[in-house]
Amino acid sequence: MLFLVYCSLIISFLQYDECIEDCDKAVERGRELRADFKMVARALTRKGTALAKLAKNSKDYDIAIETFQKALTEHRNPDTLKRLNEAEKAKKDLEQQEYYDPKLADEEREKGNETFKQQKYPEAIKHYNEAIRRNPKDARVYSNRAACYTKLGAMPEGLKDAEKCIELDPTFTKGYTRKGAVQFFMKEYEKAMETYQAGLKLDPNNQELLDGIRRCVEQINKANRGDISQEDLQEKQSKAMQDPEIQNILTDPIMRQVLMDFQENPRAAQDHLKDPGVAQKIQKLINAGIVQTR
Known part of the structure; x- marks a missing residue:
């Protein structure tokens, strides 16, 4: 050879x-x-x-x-x-x-905005898709497309776009409102509140973010009071059990002992709550519906 x-x-x-x-x-x-x-x-x-x-x-x-x-x-x-x-x-x-053509990307984004206002969401997505192909670094387009996906009930796609928006421009508060809205509609109220709070660090007076936190607090308090159907509670618990953070809490030997004391030794449980770290984890379990206070 x-x-x-x-x-x-x-x-x-x-x-x-x-x-x-x-x-x-x-x-x-x-x-x-x-x-x-x-x-x-x-x-x-x-x-x-x-x-x-x-x-x-x-x-x-x-x-x-x-x-x-x-x-x-x-x-x-x-x-x-x-x-x-x-x-x-x-x-x-x-x-x-x-x-790559930023000018054509802006034109497509504007066309998407117009069709979005007309509630023609699938058509708007087509324009946003083209805008992204022309300029994949424009955070605004991902934010707008996330809004379209949310309107269409395509929450995983909306969440992905909102996260991409934040990745491209961490200072663009609209990305946080989009992500928080998707998480809210997915009934992940604690995560949505964390997202809104992250946005408020950039813009403390942003009304959309403040309203988002208010809605999350209302839903969390409603669940804690027991004003929630058994079906919704089971759905909430099922989602929580898929959360790696919740899984880590439940498999932590110390937390397992704390939860056992809550059932068998309330006085010892109160002592556990004096530890800020334990108290925070318990609150997460309460918010997730895993631990109920009523």
């Missing part, structure tokens, strides 16, 4: 066109001689590497990607798979750069 040695040397000297030609000859000769599949795959991998180095647009990357895929059908080599993934990522990044 002299061709393989030669094309490897050519890659080292950045003579990619000649390398591609020699790799093709190596593959052709290898098939004639019924060479080991690994050798043919190696030649195809080197050809793909050279093609990726020469790529200037997405179509060029398509040819490199196709070559790596052919190599993998000959022999599934980890290095080839790694190079394929790198070429696919490079193609995606290049396409994003080619498509």
Whole structure:
């Protein structure tokens, strides 16, 4: 397999066109001689590497990607798979750069805003999708799309967009109101209140955030008073049991003893509450509906 040695040397000297030609000859000769599949795959991998180095647009990357895929059908080599993934990522990044246009993104965002006002939420999402493709770093679009998803009842998608909004711009308070609203509608009142409080650190007088906290407090107090249906209570408890923080509290040996004392030794339980850390965990369990005070 002299061709393989030669094309490897050519890659080292950045003579990619000649390398591609020699790799093709190596593959052709290898098939004639019924060479080991690994050798043919190696030649195809080197050809793909050279093609990726020469790529200037997405179509060029398509040819490199196709070559790596052919190599993998000959022999599934980890290095080839790694190079394929790198070429696919490079193609995606290049396409994003080619498509990037903040001006068109703003136009699409405005179109989305107009259709949102008309309560045409699916149509608004299409405009926001296009705005994100044109400018994926604009936190405002994720905030607006989160509002659309909330209106449509698609809470997981809305939560994801709200979190992306905060990630892109942690100082943009709208992201916190969006996230808090989604969590509120998901009946995760404690989490929603934490989100609203995080937003208030940036803008202490923000009325949306203040109203959000008020609504959360009302719901938490309502649950603590027992003004909640058994069905809602069970749903709340079920969600709480999926929360890693609640799971950690319930599996903590010290907290298990505290909870046992609440049932069997109320006086000892009161002593436990003098510890701020324990008291805070108990309050979390009460808010989650796991521990009931009535």
